[in-house]
Amino acid sequence: MKTIRWGILGLGKIAHSFASDVALVEGSEVYAVASRSQEKADRFGATYSASKCYNSYEQLAKDPNVDAVYIATPHVRHHQDTLLCLKHKKAVLCEKPFAMNRSQVEEMITTAQANDTLLMEALWTRFMPHFKFVKEELASGRYGAVKTLTADFCFEADFNPEGRLFNKALGGGSLLDIGIYPIFCALALLGKPDSFEAKAKIGKTGVDEEIEMTFKYNSGTTAFLNSSIVKQTPSTATLVCDNGILVLNSRFHQTDKITSILEGNKIEHDFAYTGKGYYFEIEHFANLLRENQKESPLMSFEFSRQLISMLDEVRTRIDLHYEV
Structure with a gap:
């Protein structure tokens, strides 16, 4: 090797x-x-x-x-x-x-x-075992259609106007740093929404300190997403489906615990891993390089385009613009 x-x-x-x-x-x-x-x-x-x-x-x-x-x-x-x-x-x-x-x-x-x-x-979330499990469970059809996705990623950061989270010149704000995770979750599990709503609290440094988004799908599915750098929440993701529920426990983007409820049976799934959780994307990328691949099938250019386009659309909706 x-x-x-x-x-x-x-x-x-x-x-x-x-x-x-x-x-x-x-x-x-x-x-x-x-x-x-x-x-x-x-x-x-x-x-x-x-x-x-x-x-x-x-x-x-x-x-x-x-x-x-x-x-x-x-x-x-x-x-x-x-x-x-x-x-x-x-x-x-x-x-x-x-x-x-x-x-x-x-x-x-x-x-x-x-x-x-x-x-x-x-x-990194895309490559972690817990997220692969959720995608596979939904694809199996056993849970039926997804009715709602509720995902939040919020924490109370120490305020530093020069630090990367609150400094607009560094691309600060909750959306690009952590709001990207709930959006990623919706896009990866549900696809691009047919319409969406977004509202934000813009702080004194000009960045979005909090943002709430609602993604709506013509199928009837709704995703409720939010992020914040000024308040703490459990940072979980819950999928309520026709036949069951899947919960990505705290903090959902890197968790090693999934709770599933299907046909009245509640199961706790353990995806314990060694290290910080970056192992999986490092291994994936290294293997692509060895195989002389130029693009990842799991994190494709098309998906990255879709993700950044969604971030752009949300920023436009909340009137947040960066000097780039």
Whole structure:
């Protein structure tokens, strides 16, 4: 098995979780890391035994020994950092949201195709066992049609106007950071809505601190979705179907517990995993690279287009615009 040598751009909290899980994946290693601060790069690199620690993203992108790059920079940098790596023929796993808008995503996809290089949006929930189970259960038909999906992702963040969550210049707000998860859940399980409603609370820094969305489907299905960075909720997802109920327990995007109720029988399903939960997307991406694939069948370009388009439409509806 070929060892995939990973490079990591952006060394914040999520990069630590990703790097620690790389060590759990057979045939993957953290080879190079990059930060604008050499001290930060050296410290991060020492923690995860990286061979190279760079103080520029371009240096990492040019390193001939790097096979794949995980992009964990702020949202507003995803587009430019992805293009940089693709133009140096590096396979790119870019953290969600893929970019700030549909046009940026299209350029990323076009660049990947022009360079014959693998590109995938890193929305880890799609690859986790609990989510695969839910998709399979719904596809089995045993639960009947979905009547409602209720999904929330909310937490009370420490207010820092310069931090990434509240700083509009960094693509802050609840929608792009965590509201993307309930939307992803609806799109992946129910498809694109036929109509939707959205309302938001815009905070003093100009970002959406809270957002509520209702997706409506001509089939009669309704999805109630919300996110917030100023209040705490259980962050669960519940599917009420004609014949039963499926509950993705807290926090639904990374849970290892699913509750199913079918024909009066309640079952607790355990999907315990080792590490932070990034293992599954890392393994999937590494296998795609070994197989010389250019696109993921589980997180396809078409799905990423659909997701960013939905985010764009919601932002337009709540009159939230970023300078990009």
